[in-house]
Amino acid sequence: MLTLNRVSRRYGETIALDGVDFVVPENTYMSLLGASGSGKTTLLRLIAGFEEPDQGEISINGARIDGQPSHLRDIGFVFQNFALFPHLTVFENVAFGLRHRVNAPVKNEKEIKERTDNALELVGLEGFGHRAVSAISGGQRQRVALARTLVTEPRIVLLDEPLGALDANLRSRMCDELKAIRERLKVSFLHVTGSETEALMMGDKVAVLADGKIVQTGAPDTLFAEPLNAASARHMNAWNIFDASLCAGPVGQGAIAVRFDQIDISATGQAPETRPHLKAKYLTGEFNGPTALSFFRAEDGTLLQIIDHLSQPRLPDLVEGESYDLHFAPDAVRQFHGAA
Amino acid sequence: MTTLSTDTPSDTSLSPAQLREKKDRRRAITLLTPGLLWMALFMVLPMIMVVYVSFWTQTTFTVESTLTTASWERFLSSSTYLGAIWTTLRIWAIVLIATIVVGYPVALFIGLFVRNKTLQTALLVACVIPFWTSFLIRVIAWRPMLGTEGAINAILMQLGIINEPLTFLLFSEFSVLVGMTQIYVVFMVGPITFMLGRIDPSVIEAARDLGASFGTIFRRIILPLSLPGVMVGAIFVSVMVLGEFATAASLSGRKVNLLGNIIVSQVGSLKWAFAAVAGVVLTIIITAVIALALRLVDLRKEM
Numbered sequence: 278m279l280t281l282n283r284v285s286r287r288y289g290e291t292i293a294l295d296g297v298d299f300v301v302p303e304n305t306y307m308s309l310l311g312a313s314g315s316g317k318t319t320l321l322r323l324i325a326g327f328e329e330p331d332q333g334e335i336s337i338n339g340a341r342i343d344g345q346p347s348h349l350r351d352i353g354f355v356f357q358n359f360a361l362f363p364h365l366t367v368f369e370n371v372a373f374g375l376r377h378r379v380n381a382p383v384k385n386e387k388e389i390k391e392r393t394d395n396a397l398e399l400v401g402l403e404g405f406g407h408r409a410v411s412a413i414s415g416g417q418r419q420r421v422a423l424a425r426t427l428v429t430e431p432r433i434v435l436l437d438e439p440l441g442a443l444d445a446n447l448r449s450r451m452c453d454e455l456k457a458i459r460e461r462l463k464v465s466f467l468h469v470t471g472s473e474t475e476a477l478m479m480g481d482k483v484a485v486l487a488d489g490k491i492v493q494t495g496a497p498d499t500l501f502a503e504p505l506n507a508a509s510a511r512h513m514n515a516w517n518i519f520d521a522s523l524c525a526g527p528v529g530q531g532a533i534a535v536r537f538d539q540i541d542i543s544a545t546g547q548a549p550e551t552r553p554h555l556k557a558k559y560l561t562g563e564f565n566g567p568t569a570l571s572f573f574r575a576e577d578g579t580l581l582q583i584i585d586h587l588s589q590p591r592l593p594d595l596v597e598g599e600s601y602d603l604h605f606a607p608d609a610v611r612q613f614h615g616a617a
Numbered sequence: 618m619t620t621l622s623t624d625t626p627s628d629t630s631l632s633p634a635q636l637r638e639k640k641d642r643r644r645a646i647t648l649l650t651p652g653l654l655w656m657a658l659f660m661v662l663p664m665i666m667v668v669y670v671s672f673w674t675q676t677t678f679t680v681e682s683t684l685t686t687a688s689w690e691r692f693l694s695s696s697t698y699l700g701a702i703w704t705t706l707r708i709w710a711i712v713l714i715a716t717i718v719v720g721y722p723v724a725l726f727i728g729l730f731v732r733n734k735t736l737q738t739a740l741l742v743a744c745v746i747p748f749w750t751s752f753l754i755r756v757i758a759w760r761p762m763l764g765t766e767g768a769i770n771a772i773l774m775q776l777g778i779i780n781e782p783l784t785f786l787l788f789s790e791f792s793v794l795v796g797m798t799q800i801y802v803v804f805m806v807g808p809i810t811f812m813l814g815r816i817d818p819s820v821i822e823a824a825r826d827l828g829a830s831f832g833t834i835f836r837r838i839i840l841p842l843s844l845p846g847v848m849v850g851a852i853f854v855s856v857m858v859l860g861e862f863a864t865a866a867s868l869s870g871r872k873v874n875l876l877g878n879i880i881v882s883q884v885g886s887l888k889w890a891f892a893a894v895a896g897v898v899l900t901i902i903i904t905a906v907i908a909l910a911l912r913l914v915d916l917r918k919e920m
Binding site: 325326327346347348349351352353354356358360361362363364373374377378379380382425426429 | 817819820822823824825826827828829830833837838841842
């Protein structure tokens with residue numbers, strides 16, 4: 278179990294992490310979702326020991342690891358750009374950790390070969406050992422980077438936007454494989470990403486990092502359906518967040534959120550009396566295949582999005598520039614307290 | 618019909634691809650011409666001339682174009698001249714090693730530990746500051762430094778480490794080695810820094826994360842990746858040291874005779890044929906050294 282306790286990191290005036298409390302349980306696929314610049318890479322670098330926190334403690338199973346040199350921490354790190362050793366073959370890249378680590382290096386060539394070949398097989402690269410790393414594709418490099426980390430059997434594997442450098446097709450295939458590999462090895466993965474779909478799809482648990490703090494941790498479905506605050510709702514990219522005073526009807530006050538797929542549209546003045554509603558101008562639509570997204574501008578300038586599923590269309594025909602009444606069920610509303 | 622025109626291409630008009638190719642070729646030739654002309658006139662021709670002259674007949678003050686191998690025989694049978702080849706090779710090897718030993722750590726610092734590009738450039742420029750004065754001043758400045766009454770001896774005497782001035786410091790092979798290393802080390806620092814600067818920092822972090830100590834990372838990752846830089850630096854230093862004569866002339870007190878010094882003195886006494894022999898020998902040595910260096914590291918692959 279990896280525990281972060283009130284961990285802070287500043288770069289001059291900029292606060293990258295501001296008292297992060299965070300736990301990655303054993304045998305878990307944990308996604309860490311954060312926008313670019315939210316400090317998620319910094320968090321990983323602190324855990325791996327490439328940098329040290331200004332304040333706070335990092336520990337694994339109760340033993341502190343902050344302050345330890347990174348090559349003694351026994352933590353796996355998969356780099357976004359893979360960071361393969363350009364002068365070594367695929368095999369030697371993967372064998373590097375076994376051969377050259379300070380703690381218990383493997384001297385027996387037969388064992389090195391066996392374990393390296395097993396790791397390559399695990400990531401589906403058997404027979405690629407003799408290749409130069411410059412002679413394989415991006416997806417294969419990703420696998421080499423993964424095999425190179427996994428072969429040393431680290432206590433936890435950190436993945437820094439591991440799919441960012443891959444094309445969309447490869448990305449979804451790699452997602453499934455990452456999950457399958459992790460389930461076979463029973464080691465915890467901490468997967469950092471800026472994509473909410475990736476985070477929700479991959480994680481047994483998802484944590485949201487915003488403004489240097491973990492704002493919410495939970496199961497993907499809970500997090501998606503019941504964000505606890507505006508910051509985590511915003512990261513789901515599925516919630517309209519607006520001021521309750523825009524609405525007529527029983528909605529309370531302050532910042533409220535309604536999911537893209539839970540808003541209905543009717544002509545001005547036609548909204549059902551029982552449902553909270555607000556007036557907004559239709560801007561434009563975006564057709565995405567199975568879903569269609571419509572954009573509205575509320576009276577105070579807030580941008581609202583409504584999603585319509587092709588199999589169950591529920592929106593009327595919309596005219597750009599026209600105003601409509603947007604309404605929703607009273608229990609679809611999530612009310613946030615404190616600052617939005 | 619369109620099929621008609623595609624089936625029967627006329628011989629006179631070229632396809633756009635061929636035209637482009639022709640244009641590219643013309644541009645390449647235009648770009649190469651000045652360099653090729655220069656090389657042909659001022660390098661290839663004189664080289665041929667030097668080889669030719671080395672077979673001319675040398676009398677005391679004149680040289681005639683009657684072909685003979687007399688100069689070659691004299692050169693290859695004289696222990697003085699063979700000794701000069703040996704001295705040249707020895708000094709080259711020592712200076713080469715000294716520039717690597719002194720230059721590599723400096724390059725390592727600038728290229729790897731200074732991650733700020735501006736500061737990197739500033740430090741590299743600082744390495745070149747000695748070049749703002751003339752070559753001769755840089756060489757001669759070693760005399761007040763290394764002489765019997767020079768700075769180093771004075772300091773050592775003051776500190777009571779020695780009672781008599783060290784005489785081997787100046788006008789010896791030692792002073793030549795010190796002078797040459799100081800002058801040429803920057804040509805080693807530059808290329809190595811360049812190669813080290815190209816190493817992705819995350820590659821080194823990855824190696825640390827896999828559990829390797831800094832020593833291992835240096836041996837297994839940093840050194841192999843910087844080797845092409847060492848090779849380029851070695852070629853620069855070799856070419857310059859092998860043809861050297863000025864440092865030896867001003868710091869050795871005429872005790873060290875390099876091939877370059879022989880050429881200078883032979884030309885000075887109008888022994889053209891003999892100077893040409895030494896020149897040819899020197900060229901062969903330099904060519905062999907560069908060929909060897911290129912053998913060791915495949916620069917085309919590494920750059």
